[in-house]
Amino acid sequence: MLFNSYDYLIYFLPLALAAFFLLGRVRAGLAVGALVAASLFFYGWWNPRYLPLIAGSIGFNFAVGSLLRSRPRHAKALLAAGIAANLLLLGVFKYADFAVRNFAAATGLPLALPHIVLPLGISFFTFTQIAYLVDVHRGRATEPSLCNYALFVSFFPHLLAGPILHHSEMMPQFASPSNKRPQPWHIAAGLFLLAIGLVKKVCIADPLAPVVAAGFDHPESLSALTAWLAVLAYTLEIYFDFSGYTDMALGAARMFNIQMPINFDSPYHSTDIREFWRRWHMTLSRFLREYLYIPLGGNRRGEARAALNVLITFLLGGLWHGAAWTFVAWGAMHGVGLVCLRAWERTGMRLPRALAWALTFAFVMVAWVFFRAGSLEGAGAMLRAMAGMNAATERWRDMLAHALAPDAQSPLGVTGAALVAGMLVVGLRRNSNALVRDFRPTWPRGAAVAVALVWSILQLGKVTPFLYFNF
Amino acid sequence: MELPPSPSVTVERSSARWLAAVLALAVAALCAVGAFIVWVDPFQQYHLASRYPPRFYFLHHRYINPGLARNQAYDTIVSGSSIMENTRNDFVALACGGSAVNLSMPAMSASEQRLMIETAFANRPLKRVIAVLDFNEFAGSVDERQDVAGPLPRYLYDHDPFNDLPYLLSWDVLVKAWRIVRGDTTERFTSDPNAAWFWGNVVKFGRDKVLRGLDLEHLNARYQQPQRTLSGMRASFEHNLLPILRRHPETEFDLVWPPYSILVWVDFAQRDQLDVTFAFKRYVFKVTRALSNVRIVDLQPDASVTHDLDRYDDIYHFDPAVNELIIEATCRGTWNVDDASVNEFERQLREQIALVSTPSGLKALTGQRRPP
Numbered sequence: 001m002l003f004n005s006y007d008y009l010i011y012f013l014p015l016a017l018a019a020f021f022l023l024g025r026v027r028a029g030l031a032v033g034a035l036v037a038a039s040l041f042f043y044g045w046w047n048p049r050y051l052p053l054i055a056g057s058i059g060f061n062f063a064v065g066s067l068l069r070s071r072p073r074h075a076k077a078l079l080a081a082g083i084a085a086n087l088l089l090l091g092v093f094k095y096a097d098f099a100v101r102n103f104a105a106a107t108g109l110p111l112a113l114p115h116i117v118l119p120l121g122i123s124f125f126t127f128t129q130i131a132y133l134v135d136v137h138r139g140r141a142t143e144p145s146l147c148n149y150a151l152f153v154s155f156f157p158h159l160l161a162g163p164i165l166h167h168s169e170m171m172p173q174f175a176s177p178s179n180k181r182p183q184p185w186h187i188a189a190g191l192f193l194l195a196i197g198l199v200k201k202v203c204i205a206d207p208l209a210p211v212v213a214a215g216f217d218h219p220e221s222l223s224a225l226t227a228w229l230a231v232l233a234y235t236l237e238i239y240f241d242f243s244g245y246t247d248m249a250l251g252a253a254r255m256f257n258i259q260m261p262i263n264f265d266s267p268y269h270s271t272d273i274r275e276f277w278r279r280w281h282m283t284l285s286r287f288l289r290e291y292l293y294i295p296l297g298g299n300r301r302g303e304a305r306a307a308l309n310v311l312i313t314f315l316l317g318g319l320w321h322g323a324a325w326t327f328v329a330w331g332a333m334h335g336v337g338l339v340c341l342r343a344w345e346r347t348g349m350r351l352p353r354a355l356a357w358a359l360t361f362a363f364v365m366v367a368w369v370f371f372r373a374g375s376l377e378g379a380g381a382m383l384r385a386m387a388g389m390n391a392a393t394e395r396w397r398d399m400l401a402h403a404l405a406p407d408a409q410s411p412l413g414v415t416g417a418a419l420v421a422g423m424l425v426v427g428l429r430r431n432s433n434a435l436v437r438d439f440r441p442t443w444p445r446g447a448a449v450a451v452a453l454v455w456s457i458l459q460l461g462k463v464t465p466f467l468y469f470n471f
Numbered sequence: 472m473e474l475p476p477s478p479s480v481t482v483e484r485s486s487a488r489w490l491a492a493v494l495a496l497a498v499a500a501l502c503a504v505g506a507f508i509v510w511v512d513p514f515q516q517y518h519l520a521s522r523y524p525p526r527f528y529f530l531h532h533r534y535i536n537p538g539l540a541r542n543q544a545y546d547t548i549v550s551g552s553s554i555m556e557n558t559r560n561d562f563v564a565l566a567c568g569g570s571a572v573n574l575s576m577p578a579m580s581a582s583e584q585r586l587m588i589e590t591a592f593a594n595r596p597l598k599r600v601i602a603v604l605d606f607n608e609f610a611g612s613v614d615e616r617q618d619v620a621g622p623l624p625r626y627l628y629d630h631d632p633f634n635d636l637p638y639l640l641s642w643d644v645l646v647k648a649w650r651i652v653r654g655d656t657t658e659r660f661t662s663d664p665n666a667a668w669f670w671g672n673v674v675k676f677g678r679d680k681v682l683r684g685l686d687l688e689h690l691n692a693r694y695q696q697p698q699r700t701l702s703g704m705r706a707s708f709e710h711n712l713l714p715i716l717r718r719h720p721e722t723e724f725d726l727v728w729p730p731y732s733i734l735v736w737v738d739f740a741q742r743d744q745l746d747v748t749f750a751f752k753r754y755v756f757k758v759t760r761a762l763s764n765v766r767i768v769d770l771q772p773d774a775s776v777t778h779d780l781d782r783y784d785d786i787y788h789f790d791p792a793v794n795e796l797i798i799e800a801t802c803r804g805t806w807n808v809d810d811a812s813v814n815e816f817e818r819q820l821r822e823q824i825a826l827v828s829t830p831s832g833l834k835a836l837t838g839q840r841r842p843p
Contacts, residue, residue, distance in 0.1 A: 184486035185482055446493045
């Protein structure tokens, strides 16, 4: 079930809230049980066949966590086995096709691809549980209740797209009896954040999608202007899509009296790549830093080793995003960018802030080309277009119009407005985190939330007629 | 990480009032939108258009047809792809008796045809189903759909009102409803319920148009139709249509092979699809011959139609008079396939294809073009 769906917004979320708080009045344990059941229902809505997978994963990691505590003598072996099993699960479901395809290409063997369907959220719930096992091993986490643990992993607001949680930051909240009572201020603040996220997703990210698709599907037909426009549209689309989804996740969690860690903090304000990664997908950055970069040695073994560790971390981070060389290239770009930044910083020179911002933003945009392109060849074609290496035959006004309205479903005004609105919102000093931190239930804000909810919900039901006109 | 503490009891109280007001406002607005859409009902999902003239929006078949299937009075349906859109309901009723509705849709797949026919059956018993079969609808997997068809609004094809929210709470539908009330005719639509999807009156048919931009050596260069396999087509037929034929022995089914222009068959020959296609036709005959409620009608050997390119818009789509000819032939039984004619029809068509595929044959058919 998606957050931006009628099923979620009209039926699931209100019913889950009602069940949680009504049962919470009877007994806290019942509320937790209801929330676990609701979360598994939420997950199974997509494909019930994968419910045993997540249930099995939860049971396995809970058991390993318990063994880690009760058998400290075998802790290292247990931890290694637990992490290996999680990575194996991820490898089979996410990387099997990629591995077989590349092995076949390297050896020339005619191997059939397994074509395993990727279960939703597997990257997130696997990483969450790897972090749990490591934390148990380090003595930072302990969880005696399977029900509470199941809620920690499956809690539906973070299940499909994060944030990636730490056990220690969530369990006290799940265990708190007072959190089982409805608290109007938190519900109101959560609804406010959810409305912001919904507007980001539905009113900015979604209208940009056709423009992005049209550009990346046919980069060979783009002029430099329209190629940059397509990449800018994607730069905004991915931010508003993911941060909007995260706002909706954090908002829904807040309505259940749960505070989840923020995942985005105006990343496009960054003036260098390091700052970008402190502001973009922050819980993934935290995970990679704590569970990969630092265990590899971090920057404690000299500059060369630190650079290597950065590269390894970003290569694997890129691969985590998807089983394709484009994601590896995207991770490599950021890794190399960060290594170059470290070298630059050692020179002691500093760029003017505006220039540093422009360079960082341009670098992030170019890197997104690899993230979005369907192949390395596609990324190369887009980069060539951005460099003006395609012959442009149209006037720039026509090019702009075609780029913004590539099909009958994309009115020029709507995509143009989404692009401009996206740029303006990106430039705002106060982001959704700041707005919800200072939330007060004022009437103008209430009217804005009601309008945003109604408007966004009405945008979900798109009527898309038959597209082929030239029969 | 901790939940931020509530600022004060006063804020909690004002938050409760705020929440109640925001939710009441949002729910009231959404209910008003839903009620307005139900009242106008642009896609005729809950009632046929009566307060305002109906609007059959250009290329919105997949949204409106389920409403017609649910609310229109009929005992006969016509189900086909875009080639059958130029079939008038009253002509079907006149030729076949009873009352009819045309539920055709462009770029229809076999699974969509199944869904459309099942939707009609779910609403009323049917005396007759005229199902015009396109070879391409059986290409690909059994649930294959064409990308150009856009998303299929499945929620409109069932009887569950709780999943109708994408219709009831849609800005696009709201705008359509508002335009209907205002009498705004910005969008392209027709208003004749007798010919909801008719386009034959706005298109000029003719040989020149059929041949324009056509590479006679590579006919599929323009149409980009998929390759088909016999096993794939059989699987699709068995999954999508055969169960319906068996489930409704009380209903007469006419499975119609439509008279594409002979150039379609030349294209099949160029793409090595002839034997697959004929094998599939033989299979359909074989698998349905034991079903007394099923007749197969084959107008594809009718050279008086298929060789007259002036009757076509392109190599597939014919003029409305051919639609009438199909309906008449179907209901009079003039081109029925039986044990005696099945091989003869194939022989005639193969002969025609062979003749037309020669340089002189192609030249005779197309006139101004120099054949390879």
